[in-house]
Ligand code: PEP
């Protein structure tokens with residue numbers, strides 16, 4: 001017997017072929033429609049074409065599986081059975097929506113067609129059945145516009161022009177003023193537009209329409225905005241999208257019909273109260289597209305927003321009551337905040353979608369902590385619910401409440417946070433300017449999916465139109481960009497690149513500030529203040545700390561960074577790059593003197609000048625990190641980095657410092673290297689000029705002794721040698737370090753414990769870890785250099801070709817951001833194993849940029865490193881990611897994204 005693949009899964013009428021666990025196959029939307037049907041909720045019947053069919057489509061040169069047509073026909077027949085309507089039947093037509101639905105939700109990125117199945121005959125049937133000719137032709141014209149746009153590739157503007165002409169002719173301004181006869185004429189003209197543009201008529205056969213729409217949804221998986229979104233959210237291209245074909249219900253059948261969206265809790269603040277918007281006599285797109293300004297769902301919501309139009313609670317109390325009950329059931333069932341789409345057709349409620357709602361970091365924290373407090377989920381589950389990277393939103397400054405604000409207008413507080421930047425009016429411009437280093441605020445009448453690259457590039461977004469669930473609001477929240485939406489007083493002149501508000505005109509390039517938590521647009525820049533990390537943040541982080549095994553340290557050398565890191569919960573310093581201390585104005589002169597010295601005696605004389613500064617730096621660092629380990633790395637970069645590069649700069653330096661210009665230039669020429677990253681740097685400096693490392697070791701030990709004497713608590717210095725490749729190097733460096741420390745102990749008559757270790761930044765170091773472990777008491781994986789040296793790709797120049805690799809799918813992600821588990825990861829695993837075998841209990845950490853990347857942290861957990869170290873602002877992210885990695889290790893299940 002041939003086992004056929006099931007490409008089509010039906011739902012509706014109180015049962016379904018699939019369920020919520022089948023997201024990978026049915027997409028999120030399809031799986032949840034199936035689940036809701038099985039729960040007995042009112043779901044318009046339909047079927048889902050699987051993601052596997054999409055994968056097949058792309059693998060087989062954009063062709064459908066052979067038996068798909070047959071399965072779709074059977075699916076359609078079932079829907080006909082449940083609804084009692086027939087697809088294409090002029091007397092009693094079944095109309096359907098065709099929507100995308102990937103495994104991970106990608107709001108607004110792919111295509112949708114509504115009212116499919118309408119043609120010149122069925123529109124008459126719809127008119128007769130509904131007893132509302134106006135509604136039937138309004139639906140038909142919507143269908144023609146959408147289908148022509150999504151499937152036939154015709155611009156919306158072609159149809160808008162026609163509609164505007166009709167409105168002008170009739171002397172009306174809003175769509176609702178058009179009569180049945182008017183819409184009939186509009187439909188006639190729309191069809192003429194299609195005929196004129198494409199040389200053939202608008203497709204009349206509902207089956208052709210259906211396959212056209214299915215093909216368009218599959219194709220939209222590969223459109224630019226979907227690709228961009230996937231890259232931003234790490235969604236693999238190989239997943240494909242499902243297609244949901246569902247019988248239509250109509251929110252535009254008059255005053256007892258409506259459509260809306262709801263969140264079971266507030267997606268901005270997390271407040272545990274139903275939250276949402278709806279529109280009477282409208283279809284779904286009207287809410288999301290921001291074409292009409294929607295009304296609040298609840299009376300409380302309306303009162304809070306100061307709206308006059310009645311809420312759903314007031315306008316449709318009976319259906320509202322039913323709705324509240326259904327959404328309550330959904331939240332308990334899914335045990336998470338739900339984002340719901342619904343329609344009321346002539347007083348009857350229909351559920352169109354439910355999914356775990358997107359939310360801001362603040363809201364995510366509150367909801368997770370509240371659900372745990374309500375006993376709905378465990379603390380572990382709460383910890384696993386919050387996306388670590390999203391915490392970033394909370395760790396950045398907000399506007400100083402005491403600073404004066406010249407508020408020019410207000411809109412809706414669509415996405416929290418504050419931002420200051422130059423005004424730009426278009427997405428490409430936003431991207432261009434931000435690449436040049438400008439902070440920009442994107443100001444648009446409304447945003448569409450075409451704008452997302454610009455929204456990503458901008459620090460904040462303002463729109464003149466649209467509600468809390470408009471495209472701008474939803475996308476900005478997802479990206480963590482502050483957003484003020486529906487600032488209705490703003491009038492944008494895209495051509496002049498200005499906007500006018502209350503008589504004032506702002507030009508592109510003018511500075512504004514927005515407060516997305518209050519919905520304010522403010523003239524000029526406003527001072528910001530540091531965030532306070534209390535309340536839910538502290539609670540959840542406390543739970544995370546109780547779960548994680550990995551310690552989290554910070555990469556920090558300045559007192560400010562070290563204090564920030566400690567405030568964020570760092571458990572020590574994992575990397576203090578001492579060269580950063582050399583660049584300081586007060587010491588760079590002595591550093592240059594050392595470089596220019598003719599012999600060891602000259603170098604020692606210059607180093608003696610630097611020593612007190614180094615010691616003072618370390619004293620401060622040890623004090624801030626009292627009781628915690630501090631890893632100090634000895635000088636790493638090639639010496640030429642400390643002297644100017646151009647002749648003119650060298651002349652200027654020589655003149656200002658009283659140096660010999662010719663000597664300076666000669667020394668610069670001597671130091672020149674073709675490949676400085678593979679040159680005279682790292683411990684090779686310490687081998688060639690041991691006096692440099694001796695000075696640094698002495699400063700570290702002296703500082704430790706001083707802090708011990710002052711505070712009674714000895715710091716725990718970990719002295720780290722960079723770019724070691726050979727056992728011989730490590731033995732030499734270890735001897736140098738110990739000899740110097742012993743000399744200090746002899747001089748001072750006191751002692752401290754210290755450790756000596758190495759970075760693992762070279763493939764040879766990883767492979768010969770056993771040799772290094774003879775002298776090294778710890779390893780810290782410098783995965784920036786290790787990635788560079790493993791791939792042979794320059795960490796400084798890879799930008800030039802990396803994009804091509806990403807575009808072609810050769811790299812899924814930038815290996816300098818997310819650890820390459822296969823190659824670099826293998827080396828880390830080997831080094832850890834061989835290091836441990838040679839020195840049981842050897843301490844292992846990571847201090848490359850990957851130490852703050854959640855997916856890379858999951859890898860570190862899997863190899864059993866002792867700690868990760870990252871930049872101060874990423875410490876909370878790393879704490880949470882480490883807890884999630886520990887939970888995943890316990891359950892044996894890694895997050896899909898981390899695989
Ligand atoms: C590394 O190479 O990963 C590292 C932490 O050192 P640096 O970035 O200073 O080269």
Ligand code: MG
Nearest residue numbers: 761782784785
């Ligand atoms: Mg390095």
